[in-house]
Amino acid sequence: MGEQLELFDVTIIGGGPAGMYAAFYSGMRDMKTKLIEAKEDLGGRMLIYPEKMIWDVGGVPPQLCEKLIANLVQQAKTFDPTIVLGEAIIGLEPQEDGTYILVAKSGRRHWTRTIILALGRGILKMAKLEIEGAERYEVTNLHYTVQELEPFRGKHVLISGGGDSAVDWANELVQIAASVTVVHRRDVFGGHERNVKRMKESSAIIRTPYAVTQLQSSDKETIDKVTIRHLETDETEQIDVDAIIVNHGLKADFTGIKEWGLDMDEWNVFVSPRLATNLPGIFAAGDFASFDSKITLIAGAFTDAAVAVNSAKLHIDPVADRMAYVSSHNQRFKEKNKALGVIDEDDE
Structure with missing residues (x-):
């Protein structure tokens, strides 16, 4: 490649609810994770209506959108992913070993085994x-x-x-x-x-x-x-x-991603039930992903993110578990629970 780049297991493009939850869940899968967002803040489309009340996230009481964003940002950082803000990805360079180089508008390059496209409606601009x-x-x-x-x-x-x-x-x-x-x-x-x-x-x-x-x-x-x-x-x-x-309404800009050869229409990429696009190792989640049983809710974006991460994990390691253990039994949370003052039954 002619340059020293750090290789990540998964690179998530887009910092909305799907992208942030994917960053969290990939930590549960013990994947080396990078999250890239074109804007200077995480939140995606939710940043448009910070004072709207959000009622339809399971188990979460009604709260202002800005509070939900703050909670999602905190959750996304649980396993210390690399987060890059203000970086618009335009180019894709497949490598002979099956990995990809992502090229930013700035010229910066990112090396990754898999990609999750959580682009929402693209870089949105108000009409x-x-x-x-x-x-x-x-x-x-x-x-x-x-x-x-x-x-x-x-x-x-x-x-x-x-x-x-x-x-x-x-x-x-x-x-x-x-x-x-x-x-x-x-x-x-x-x-x-x-x-x-x-x-x-x-x-x-x-x-x-x-x-x-x-x-x-x-x-x-x-x-x-x-x-x-x-x-x-x-x-x-x-x-x-x-x-x-x-x-x-909003005008969407997907930068150069539409030139990658993805099977997509004006707004969405078409994916399989496992959230796989037509390009190997590239998956999608959230509003950008289109499939028959799609649910266009924030709660649906979380499910998309988990499925996409699991698919990325299996792409890298076909014999890996199909999903992460739930947090109540996941060893990744053992030390974090202790930090919160929670005593694990196995430690008693």
Whole structure:
């Protein structure tokens, strides 16, 4: 190879819930692990909605997403994997011995026996509001994500969009804002049915099928009026606002990974029941993986991660156990339990 690289058993690309749990579970399998994330923080798509309440993770009480991220980061570091942040992987170089060299956009190279692609929806970028001059208000009261709810307390808020995030934000903000108006291009919302019903039964003002067509500012710094247009009748309406939140979806960038020869469509890679891609030694987990029984929940990402890690382990060592022993009987936790003050029955 012409350079001294450290060989890892598994390299996980992507630091969302699937990638973080894979880093933890690969430690349970006693694998030398590296986790590479393109952004400067772990969390993946969850970083978009840190103040959303997460209810659907088994055995975990409802908690803010930012707390769940912190817990997952802590868990991911349990067995001291190598974590590389701010590193976008673009190239793949198969080696004669069956290993791979991963090439980063920075030029840095990573050597690995197996790969787990936990890319989620790729490097996500918010779709911007396509109105000339809109970017000038991004430093004041035009928002593409909601990091904190409190700044919107007592404000007149307009939300443009109809997906999960738009509906969730409406349900949260209607409890503290002076008013919430939701503008969507279609009559049907894309959010979960229960959340859409909750929004429609709340005090939120729903305008469909409308689109935001003009932003007005009396001081040239903040938006104080928004013009919306009915997409069928061309009727227009002006709405006084203190803030506008835009959720027009996400654009995905998979960097150069789409050029690797993977069997995939625009958003997903197709995998076997063992989460194997069409390339030997390369597996997938989380939202990026597509298979018939797919469950697109955070809890589902954890299962994907464990299956992918087990498959990677068996790729390296075909006679290895098919899965790790559960933590209550796994020797990897013996010393860690002692550090927590837990006495193992075998030590009594």
